[in-house]
Amino acid sequence: MHSFTQYTPTRIVFGKETEKQTGQLAKQCGASRVFVVYGGGSVVRSGLLDRVTASLEEAGLTYKALGGVKPNPRLSFARQAVEMSKEFGSDFVLAVGGGSVIDTAKAVAHGTANPDTDIWDFWSRKKTVEKSMPVGVVLTLAAAGSETSDSAVLTNEETQIKRGLSTDFNRPAFAVMNPELTYTLPKYQVGCGIVDIMMHTLDRYFTPTENNELTDEIAEGLLRTVIRNGAAAIKDSHDYNAMSEIMWAGSLSHNGLTGLGAEKDFAVHQLGHELSAKFDIAHGASLSAVWGAWAQYVYQEKPQRFVQYAERVWGIEEKDCSKAAEEAIKKTVAYFASLDMPTCFSEAEEIGIKTEEELKKMADGCSYGGTRSIGSFKVCDKDDIFEIYKLANK
Amino acid sequence: MHSFTQYTPTRIVFGKETEKQTGQLAKQCGASRVFVVYGGGSVVRSGLLDRVTASLEEAGLTYKALGGVKPNPRLSFARQAVEMSKEFGSDFVLAVGGGSVIDTAKAVAHGTANPDTDIWDFWSRKKTVEKSMPVGVVLTLAAAGSETSDSAVLTNEETQIKRGLSTDFNRPAFAVMNPELTYTLPKYQVGCGIVDIMMHTLDRYFTPTENNELTDEIAEGLLRTVIRNGAAAIKDSHDYNAMSEIMWAGSLSHNGLTGLGAEKDFAVHQLGHELSAKFDIAHGASLSAVWGAWAQYVYQEKPQRFVQYAERVWGIEEKDCSKAAEEAIKKTVAYFASLDMPTCFSEAEEIGIKTEEELKKMADGCSYGGTRSIGSFKVCDKDDIFEIYKLANK
Structure with a gap:
């Protein structure tokens, strides 16, 4: 057995209806202004986004939501989300979705916490992430494992380059995992x-x-x-x-x-x-x-x-x-x-x-x-x- | 599968000579004054305690060490350790040992952070732990799992009652695990x-x-x-x-x-x-x-x-x-x-x-x-x- 380090700080909240706890969980992480990221319309149509934002409101948190993350998440979208998050003054990022949404949320957290750095600098190894913001997850797709992993992948569409970034700052603070949310996939x-x-x-x-x-x-x-x-x-x-x-x-x-x-x-x-x-x-x-x-x-x-x-x-x-x-x-x-x-x-x-x-x-x-x-x-x-x-x- | 929550924030640092990282790890947790708890003389005789305290010093940390934890750790000893820790003004507790030492360290952390509460009130369920101090571990015995668990056991010798306490505040901040330290058991x-x-x-x-x-x-x-x-x-x-x-x-x-x-x-x-x-x-x-x-x-x-x-x-x-x-x-x-x-x-x-x-x-x-x-x-x-x-x- 080789030497290793392991750090998995993500609080897992697993089971039916657990998304109702989202607001309280974010609050326990010190959130007050939550930037919510999601993908296509399914989380809107299913009513999940409403349930989640209602839970944020119940916990007394302010939020701003941005949809539109695509599979193989794009750098351009993430950059745009960072700008919106900075403008909103968010102190917490919430991903409602699967791996692409979570990876985008991680990028938003790094970008917001490092307002003078272009996020691609982190993915292209020009700079090291030394601070970030907490990310919470409401998982809708079992696949990427990004809800607990230390990695996040972005694709730079201009150069057709897809890069992963591994850092402890990519570990989400919590992950709400309700298997029923994956029924309609x-x-x-x-x-x-x-x-x-x-x-x-x-x-x-x-x-x-x-x-x-x-x-x-x-x-x-x-x-x-x-x-x-x-x-x-x-x-x-x-x-x-x-x-x-x-x-x-x-x-x-x-x-x-x-x-x-x-x-x-x-x-x-x-x-x-x-x-x-x-x-x-x-x-x-x-x-x-x-x-x-x-x-x-x-x-x-x-x-x-x-x-x-x-x-x-x-x-x-x-x-x-x-x-x-x-x-x-x-x-x-x-x-x-x-x-x-x-x-x-x-x-x-x-x-x-x-x-x-x-x-x-x-x-x-x-x-x-x-x-x-x-x-x-x-x-x-x-x-x-x-x-x-x-x-x-x- | 029933619903569950899981929270394992302990940073695991596993392998040979990892005890040399103790000081840096404590520092990363914000430690400045470290209260070190250990058991019998073996950690002294083996030179481990010296290596660990040298690592604390190298990281610029002040420490006070207390030995004497017994198997089936005693409430009376833990109470005494709490008093010493409060007097020292510690902001971090380091356990160098096995389960009994770690459980005692957890008690010291709770007692120091809650100076007006008798620690047995936590173990006898009279009070709930609502704040504590970070605990680090240098493990010398594979057994109790206390280096990652949310539990700690104390024995009240007066009443011959042994009680476990489970709380997220019992999860150590880090655990240094060098299998070679268990060779001489x-x-x-x-x-x-x-x-x-x-x-x-x-x-x-x-x-x-x-x-x-x-x-x-x-x-x-x-x-x-x-x-x-x-x-x-x-x-x-x-x-x-x-x-x-x-x-x-x-x-x-x-x-x-x-x-x-x-x-x-x-x-x-x-x-x-x-x-x-x-x-x-x-x-x-x-x-x-x-x-x-x-x-x-x-x-x-x-x-x-x-x-x-x-x-x-x-x-x-x-x-x-x-x-x-x-x-x-x-x-x-x-x-x-x-x-x-x-x-x-x-x-x-x-x-x-x-x-x-x-x-x-x-x-x-x-x-x-x-x-x-x-x-x-x-x-x-x-x-x-x-x-x-x-x-x-x-």
Whole structure:
């Protein structure tokens, strides 16, 4: 087990009708002027936004709400939200939505607390976040884990660059998690969420680190739980138990727990970010479209790890190492397909089959022009990335 | 899954030589005058106390240190420490030790922050903790989980009453966890720690709540990890991997994670507290001495739960429900015995065989004079408690 630090200060309030506590929770965090961020019209149509703002009012808090966050949240929108938040004089940011809304809220908090800094400076590593404002979350989508994670992703549309930022200041102060709020999600979004949740653990689980038993056990248990309940949730998004398991798994999968003490990989996330930035494909779909190709390309690096995955997560009893690994990859890819998620480029209508020239360009983007490699299970440089994209290009 | 809240703000700093960061960590919490609490002479002899106080000095902090905390920490000592801390004007309390030291530090923090209140008023539920001071931990013993938990236990020697107090104010600000600091523990303490860690999860796992898959998976994975690594640790307390797994499991086993979404039981802890208060037996030993009797007495209440435990934790493949449950109980008790822990009263030299009159008195004490029942898997009143003590009295 490697040394690690873990800091998960987010107060989780999980269960039915918990959104009614939002105002009190914000007040306990010292909020007085709350800047509320949300996405499309569904939180308005469902009445959730009204319930949440009523709860803020009941707690005696003033608020200003801004809707319009898009998936793969845009820098331009976040910048605009920062300006509005500064003008409003907010001291607290509340996200009502999923990962994109939460990530935007984090950006607004950093931008408001650092009025003289352009937020992209934080995401492009020009500056370090040294202060911010508290962020609260009312979660409507189990997927990104941003409600507990230390990360936030923004896409700079001008340059088509998508970047993640990790800092303790990204940890929300509280997260209200009512699984019923996810009942009305389209099947596609449920599927994307399940893939995203699995990937936050898979991208930690496939690690060069050995002898990390408790973390492995938790990761494997989480994957089994998501696989079982994902199959139920995709059939019936009103299954409270299934949606609860997935929602809680979403938070634990990206708060750090499933990778503590081990080197992280996260190559698949990087491969997917490039696809999202270029083709505006949903995050979960970008990951399922490339995971099988990645796994196929890297598993020989340390097949024993894939054998453990095969045995413990999929119950595969196969003595031959390579066969067990390949069987586990096949099962994982088939599971993604059962969720109607794309498992290669042709199955993702936003991407489609690419020319070799295009694939090279993508590998160039993902490797920051050949200046970085990705992953740790197998360290992948620009050429490796090109090979993986080629395998996914079917 | 039931509704739940979870709040685990403790910053975990895990790995070799992490105690050197203590001063900086305290400083980041706003400390200037640190009241240091520790137990016996081992932290002095090993040089740990010097390393920690040097780190405080390096960070520019003033400190005052008080040793002498005993296992099953005493109210009288805690009261005395509170007075010293108030006199010193401390704004931060640092525990260097295990559960008893940490629980004492929590009491000192509450007492110092509430100078006009006798701390026992908090433990006896006369008053509610509404403010406190931050507590930091340098952990030297994996067992109680107090480094992340919201609870603290004190024993009132005058009345022989042992009481736990749960409040968010009991969550430490940080915990420095270096597994090497546990290398020199006597075998008996390692054994007590392993039992205590298992029991924090077992007392959550045996619940009347059903359909709680992720929490079950985590609980079962943690138990398997502790059982495997406990066997290694008891053979060689210098096994870094084994001691690491146990140390991290100790924190996760009592920070709430392994019981979220389910009703807790904790009957065995209550049964054990009575033994510790009356006979001053170590906490872990008090639990192993009574768990088998408790399990035997309650398992028919819901044998299916014990079958799941048998299958998933002990790998028992037995179709007959009662046989599987009894086999799992037998294996658990045998495991405690393999750690040289007592599994009944005669094996605990502090207790020994009791008369029926004495057992009745103990049941009276444990049920607060028949005014409360304990547990939820099976709700046990004074008569049930008497029956369980009778079963353990061999």
